[in-house]
Amino acid sequence: MPYAMGNEQFAQGDYMPYYMAVPPPGMYPAVGGEPVVYGPGYVGVPQGHWNSNHNERHKSERRSSSSMDSTRSAQSWRPGDGNGGKRTKADKSFAGKSAVSCMVGLYIQDMAFAQYEKVFQEPIYECLVLERQHDEAVGKDASFSTEFGSAKSMLKHAINVDDALQKISPDMIRQIALDYDGSKLLQKILSSTGPTVAEALFSILSDTIMNVSIDVYGNYVVQCLMRSKSDTVVRELGDIVVQKALPLSLNFYGCRVMQAAIRLLPSEYVASICDAIEPFAIHCLQSQNANHVVNAILELPETQRPPKAVNIHASICKHALSIATHKYAFKVLQTALGSDISISVSKQTVDRIKQALYELSYDEFGNYLLQYMIESNCYGSRGTVIEFISRAPLLTLACNKYGSNVLEKSLLHSTSQQSDVIVLQLLHQCRQAGPVDQILANVTSNKYGNYVMQRILAVSSLSTRQIISSYLLNHMDFLMSSKYGRHITRHLQQTAGTMYG
Numbered sequence: 001m002p003y004a005m006g007n008e009q010f011a012q013g014d015y016m017p018y019y020m021a022v023p024p025p026g027m028y029p030a031v032g033g034e035p036v037v038y039g040p041g042y043v044g045v046p047q048g049h050w051n052s053n054h055n056e057r058h059k060s061e062r063r064s065s066s067s068m069d070s071t072r073s074a075q076s077w078r079p080g081d082g083n084g085g086k087r088t089k090a091d092k093s094f095a096g097k098s099a100v101s102c103m104v105g106l107y108i109q110d111m112a113f114a115q116y117e118k119v120f121q122e123p124i125y126e127c128l129v130l131e132r133q134h135d136e137a138v139g140k141d142a143s144f145s146t147e148f149g150s151a152k153s154m155l156k157h158a159i160n161v162d163d164a165l166q167k168i169s170p171d172m173i174r175q176i177a178l179d180y181d182g183s184k185l186l187q188k189i190l191s192s193t194g195p196t197v198a199e200a201l202f203s204i205l206s207d208t209i210m211n212v213s214i215d216v217y218g219n220y221v222v223q224c225l226m227r228s229k230s231d232t233v234v235r236e237l238g239d240i241v242v243q244k245a246l247p248l249s250l251n252f253y254g255c256r257v258m259q260a261a262i263r264l265l266p267s268e269y270v271a272s273i274c275d276a277i278e279p280f281a282i283h284c285l286q287s288q289n290a291n292h293v294v295n296a297i298l299e300l301p302e303t304q305r306p307p308k309a310v311n312i313h314a315s316i317c318k319h320a321l322s323i324a325t326h327k328y329a330f331k332v333l334q335t336a337l338g339s340d341i342s343i344s345v346s347k348q349t350v351d352r353i354k355q356a357l358y359e360l361s362y363d364e365f366g367n368y369l370l371q372y373m374i375e376s377n378c379y380g381s382r383g384t385v386i387e388f389i390s391r392a393p394l395l396t397l398a399c400n401k402y403g404s405n406v407l408e409k410s411l412l413h414s415t416s417q418q419s420d421v422i423v424l425q426l427l428h429q430c431r432q433a434g435p436v437d438q439i440l441a442n443v444t445s446n447k448y449g450n451y452v453m454q455r456i457l458a459v460s461s462l463s464t465r466q467i468i469s470s471y472l473l474n475h476m477d478f479l480m481s482s483k484y485g486r487h488i489t490r491h492l493q494q495t496a497g498t499m500y501g
Contacts, residue, residue, distance in 0.1 A: 453468070
């Protein structure tokens with residue numbers, strides 16, 4: 001069955017937008033046997049589109065799915081286990097980080113694809129294993145012991161840091177790296193000492209460097225080690241980061257280490273990281289964390305850009321319309337369109353986006369792409385979007401949560417002639433819908449429409465403002481009593497003073 005959005009065609013098995021996805025296994029339309037293609041903006045399955053029996057069947061299949069084994073094993077640990085019910089730092093870390101990252105395992109069932117490549121489940125599983133190992137290590141909390149305090153004090157006041165590191169046990173140094181104050185102390189030491197201290201500290205942390213990298217405080221220590229002037233540390237850290245590029249990218253704190261690696265490590269390591277990310281670039285965009293790593297690759301200047309960045313850029317542009325409506329990926333698409341990696345590909349992508357302006361303007365995340373195109377005038381797209389807005393159903397757009405943002409941005413960046421065209425088209429549509437003054441008052445009292453009307457009065461010409469005000473002044477009492485309409489009364493009073501003063 002062919003799928004299309006704008007002029008973008010999708011064949012069976014291709015990457016699909018989340019709102020056009022083929023139903024997961026076990027779910028079929030209530031009528032007929034063809035997959036239902038439902039409209040943009042819907043996450044999951046719209047109520048009434050699927051037979052409830054198939055819904056229940058799919059839920060049971062998901063519970064028993066082997067692809068959930070890794071998530072289930074990660075969730076089997078609960079804060080306080082094995083510690084007499086007391087909350088430790090591991091508990092807080094689990095609640096603040098790992099619970100979020102465990103959802104990465106869930107999204108292989110819930111994301112845009114009808115089927116997720118099995119090979120990408122491996123780094124997801126590895127990420128979850130790393131997080132569990134980290135939480136178990138942090139569970140051995142020594143932050144309140146006398147020995148721990150003495151070790152931190154020794155490091156803080158040490159004249160010779162090398163000697164202090166040798167006197168303190170390696171386990172204690174690792175705990176210091178995972179501590180709030182301890183992490184700050186190690187960062188300060190690394191920034192004020194030479195490469196020998198960095199090498200000594202890395203030799204202690206090397207066995208547990210992954211645990212440190214995905215820690216809320218430890219990741220900063222790893223970033224400081226990357227900035228050290230020790231070639232040995234940078235080289236060994238680079239080898240580790242390249243080997244674990246995907247699992248680190250999927251982690252909440254590990255992705256920060258990956259971004260630092262892309263900025264700080266030598267070009268050969270950055271190229272290797274890009275090689276590891278490139279086959280899964282579209283998959284990484286779906287991750288709350290890994291999308292930042294892809295974004296960091298695209299932001300590299302031309303002199304530092306690895307060769308595979310071109311492939312990543314091409315993949316993103318190929319699936320631009322799908323990516324534009326994803327809650328994490330849409331930001332990376334903006335970076336891709338704004339980069340100079342391949343101008344010809346970016347221009348073609350903008351041309352395809354222009355064919356789907358209506359769908360994107362009403363989408364929760366797609367509207368941000370249109371705002372970006374208006375604001376940056378990406379490849380001369382501002383005029384096209386504003387022209388589309390002037391011909392769109394403005395009454396609906398103005399009162400829509402997402403469409404009103406696009407309309408307001410269009411008014412803000414349009415010329416006085418363009419804004420007047422939009423306003424006159426709005427008045428024409430009001431006349432077709434009913435009494436102009438009543439329709440305008442309803443829009444002005446709307447939760448989102450009132451911002452559009454405020455913008456109209458702020459940017460349009462004096463004659464246009466006077467026309468709008470003459471209609472709204474007839475409903476001043478209604479607007480004053482309205483929760484949102486009263487925001488505009490001050491503008492109306494100022495315009496009325498200009499008209500009659």
